[in-house]
Amino acid sequence: MTKIIGVDLGGTKILARMVDPTTGESKGRVKRPTPKTGPADVLAKVADVVDELDPDRQCEAVGIGVPGLVTQSGVVTLCPNINGWDSPVDVASILSERLDRTVAVGNDVNVGALAEHRVGAGRGFSDMATVFVGTGVGGGLVLNDRLVAGDRGMAGEIGHVTTHVGGRTCGCGGKGHMEAYAGRAGLEAEARRRHAAGDENELVRLAGEGRIKSSFIEKAIKANDPVTLELIDEAVEALAISIGSMATLLDLPMVVLGGGVVDRLGQDFLDRIHSSPSFGGFGSHVCELRLAQRLDDAGVVGAAILAADAST
Ligand SMILES: [Zn+2]
Incomplete structure (x- = not known):
């Protein structure tokens, strides 16, 4: 099964892992503080984290969970927990271009729901x-x-x-x-x-x-x-x-x-x-x-499942 990168973008930290979306198992782990200097720097840091986690490009898709309101096309319209995020940002387009991969973006709680549904208490x-x-x-x-x-x-x-x-x-x-x-x-x-x-x-x-x-x-x-x-x-x-x-x-x-x-x-x-x-x-x-069964890893696992769903 192809592995997918799951990213949990939080107000204080960015965590990324390689996830098997069918089992919820994950490997590798890169964690960095979330920049306080606005969305452009935050997205640049997310891209760096992905590069560091997957330098050989084993993963074709990236899923990202964000603590804000996200439209169907991956635009984050509101993100009060991240400093300086005061207008809509097309996270999916910016990061898919920068990473040259399929990128799916969802609200962090929504992707947590997906993790419970596929590989947690909701199976x-x-x-x-x-x-x-x-x-x-x-x-x-x-x-x-x-x-x-x-x-x-x-x-x-x-x-x-x-x-x-x-x-x-x-x-x-x-x-x-x-x-x-x-x-x-x-x-x-x-x-x-x-x-x-x-x-x-x-x-x-x-x-x-x-x-x-x-x-x-x-x-x-x-x-x-x-x-x-x-x-x-x-x-x-x-x-x-x-x-x-x-x-x-x-x-x-x-x-x-x-x-x-x-x-x-x-x-x-x-x-x-x-x-x-x-x-x-x-x-x-x-x-x-x-x-709930997936506690700390619901964010990365759910984000990867979101990206897997988006590419099928
Ligand atoms: Zn209310």
Whole structure:
């Protein structure tokens, strides 16, 4: 099987590996910091990383996962996590010319969904979605065995559906979005707001001035901290409403959950979401929930699968 280069382009690092897209196995590894000096330098660095990983040109195609909105043709229109990326950049065209190879570009969460679908928890399901609960909440959708990104790249963005009418302000500026309740940043903002208002809690005590990490959330739950338990109840409800609705609307038999918060809270958290009275849909078991299997390598593996799909 031809190997394909998978690149995980993040806000702080660029990681590339040679991946067999049929098995998800990978070899070779080049990792470099992401330049802070704008997209031209970032793309030049991606090309250098590919040259270094594959000097003999064993791989004919390159897939790249990017933390931003990506159009069908590989133009990255919005990329807030990379410094200086303030206008659309045709990443696919620029890099395919520079590298003289087929280049496919996708959103990082979407390519993570592809990795779960082909070589992770979603194997055997033609229709499925993934929901990654980390700082924010991202999602990816696979229908008929193909990634559905949408013309504007917004398909599967489940974090920004409204679950609480008139509720908390989301990172995107909207009100009552699921991410404001289930994402780590939304949870942190609410825990700090309550702490400052006199509702002291274990999350803020553990984190001090630092970030409220997923491990602190786990500890505060174990300590039965009342504010934390309330915040987690709300997170469970927001996830149950949105995932149950999505599964009903699209007839999805299975949804994969991953990301830092889910990795920490594990199967118990999934069971709570699944058994929540807010988990809507026809019947009580509209879809199964599974933990993600591809953890740190979902980005490179999924990017390579995207490129493999694009060249068939
Ligand atoms: Zn939002």
